[in-house]
Amino acid sequence: MKTLYPFAIILVVSFFTSSFNNLDKNDVITKKTSADIYKNASEKNEDVVDAEILNDFFRRYSDLKKYQNDVISLYKNRSYGTIWYKNGKITEFGNVLYKKLNSTDKETSKIEFPYKEEINQMFNETSKEKLSKTDSDMLLSAAYIMYANHAIEGKKTISYETLLDSLMTKPTLLEKNNAGVSNQYDKLQIALKKYKKIEQENNWKPITTETPYKDIRPDAKSITVAQIRNRLFVMGDLKNDSKSDVYDQELMDGVMKYKLRNGLKPNYIINEDHIKDLNTPIADKIKTLMINIERAKTVLPQLSKDKEYIMVNVPSFELVYVKNGKIELTSKVFVGSQLTKTTIFNGNIDKVVFSPYWTVPQSIVDNELKSKIAADKNYLADHNMEIVNGQVRQKPGADNSLGLVKFIFPNPDDIYMHDTPAKTLFDFEKRTFSHGCVNVNKAKELAIAMLQDYPEWTEDRINKAMDGTEETTFKLPNKVPIYITYFTSWVNESGEVSFFQDVYDRDSDSNNLISNPSEIASN
Structure with a gap:
């Protein structure tokens, strides 16, 4: 997963002090x-x-x-x-x-x-x-x-x-x-110029494939391979275009670079979805960059005020924890499905809960659990669940749906970040599996990083608190801001442009974000 670098550039106070030099x-x-x-x-x-x-x-x-x-x-x-x-x-x-x-x-x-x-x-x-x-x-x-x-x-x-x-x-x-907020804004502007130049030079040729499509693997030989090579060269993933129609080592390196910068599974297989992505019209890429330039102007100024924060970017399925301008941790996440979308907003984490209970939302009970409980009288016991005050809850433990730690930030939609026992889901490229909460692959590591300023919370104590036997809540003396964002394009410190899946179709609803397309495009 390609790491986001949105916040490493910090504006430090520097002042002018010298005396006036008299004019001659x-x-x-x-x-x-x-x-x-x-x-x-x-x-x-x-x-x-x-x-x-x-x-x-x-x-x-x-x-x-x-x-x-x-x-x-x-x-x-x-x-x-x-x-x-x-x-x-x-x-x-x-x-x-x-x-x-x-x-x-x-x-x-x-x-x-x-x-x-x-x-x-x-x-x-x-x-x-x-x-x-x-x-x-x-x-x-x-x-x-x-x-x-x-x-x-x-x-x-x-x-x-x-x-x-x-x-x-x-x-x-x-x-x-x-x-520092201008940093990503500037980089997206530069990326926009690059892609507009590609459009002007008419270098974005369609990639054709055979029907039915078969995954393309190393050593394959076809005109499609040559077209993929050209596309990767145009985008900058390859330094040269040898015109070869053989999937050789040079192309393998280019494919790997393309996949890493776009948050795709790092292997050499080119499937039909990858071809579809590579065939995205250049005009659509340009529009995506313009939409995200506007997002950078409206979202990042809020975030840049904080010395410590967590940013979750839904389209890249990634979390970044930043402290004092330094990226302390990055982690894969999975988020809400199309029907139960994760809310895009910002708030403050005020509690860390170890070995949590999971009180099952009533909507899940009504739509999913009632029929299972009716069909199997042992369902609750087999899933370490119980009914308390008329509500179904799952007891702490390794199989708890929240995993062994959760991070609470009050919000109207009652979502939160948490660990998960379903670690295999992080291997998918498109990770929209939850009911709206943010599931964190490195949840334990995040807890350790966030509690470094609290000497009483040693790693040994955190390990013990996460043994799944008893729920333990720590109220943070200093709340940690969290930003759940929606950037479908991003530029890293090396200038590499990433394009992520528009998983909630927000870009198609965001044309009104572009206040003056001609002005943005010409900057």
Whole structure:
């Protein structure tokens, strides 16, 4: 199962501290000679920063020259309109950024901004010297690039444009020192560009198969094999396309890479479902990426605020436990069936219950158990069940349907996460077997990881609590946020794009998520 990496990039507080470097005489002369430029611009549109103004700005503010290309890109993507002003006033995000530039912190020495005094003038209402709106806007843009470049750790490249989009939508993300949410958003944007290029180059050729279909295995020879090879090359799973129609070792490696990144069972067999997936129209792949870009904008900002959390992604059938920006554990899960779908929501885990009882929901009793109990008088005893206060419940034990540990998070649908004795179900590619709860393959390991901060809960004590003899409940002093999400595409740290099954058909109902398809596609 391919691991999700949604949250490893953390925005660390870094502040600007250096003094203002005085301009020399040549700079002053340049400013005077540029007056006509700004006058003409104001007469046309005071909220326009054109190429001539930008070039003149960087001649005068030469210490910011190395940021010129990035700043120009910001304005180019916004049709050269001012970024930090709205209705003649500096925006909320502009004020948040200014607070960061003037904060005192142990990290301050990391950044030196050479024109801090001039930025101070912009926000000082009593200042007699005021910069032009265009100068002010470009100074803040350069400060933003400098801040983002130093403050975001762990990324070799930064998409300043998409990061700015996220922060302008929700400036408080900067206040909370966490803009890592833009990481997945950026990666999905890059993946979108890749797939749009494939579409434009018309490289997505259909894969044909024989009827009836027979699984394709290593050493097979057919035109289908050559077509599969080409598809894997186009998607990047193969570095070269040898055109060979023989299922050789090179193709085996490509098939394995394709399966791993898409959360499929890691073997070399290509079945009919795999061909169907490979034949998904490129336009559908593009739409999937666009839908998930919108999900990243709406879902991940909530998640990014938490230092510790669990994320369950239903389409990939996977759980990730993150603490202090580090992935502590990943696990396969299985989720609700089409008729009993797992709810997509976020909550807080407040209890861990070892060796739990399972109180059987009345719907299951009515629809499944009543007929079995009527047909077999020993059914309850054989399944370690009993009736208490008119309700059927299963006693603790290794065969309990909840396994040996469950994780409680209050919610209207009364679902929870839990262990399961049905471990073989984790071997399936499509894992929609439950009545709505999330069944966790590594439930014991998750409990151990979550209780590391509680010294009384040693591994030995957890093992004893999970022996199936007596129910034991531990109320967490610090609740752990849980996010049950629905991402049908994801990009990992290596840039590999994963596409997962739309198991609940939510993508087909999500076209309204794409607020401006042409804008997303062109970013």
